[in-house]
Amino acid sequence: MNYTFRCVDAGAPTCFSSFAANTEEELRNTLIQHLGRHGVTKPNETLVDYLLAVGTGRQHSLPLNP
């Protein structure tokens, strides 16, 4: 399975980052690292789960705090 996550899809319209990952675990780690650029150093599980849901196509469009 190949996952692609784009920050714009998660409601961060000014972030043009996108990531590809082969596994959900890899995507999770990449996302957590990237959240530092949004000022989120200790993301809670709710946020991570939401972002994973967007990246894996389970859910779309809820705002990520800019």
Ligand SMILES: [Zn+2]
């Ligand atoms: Zn971003």
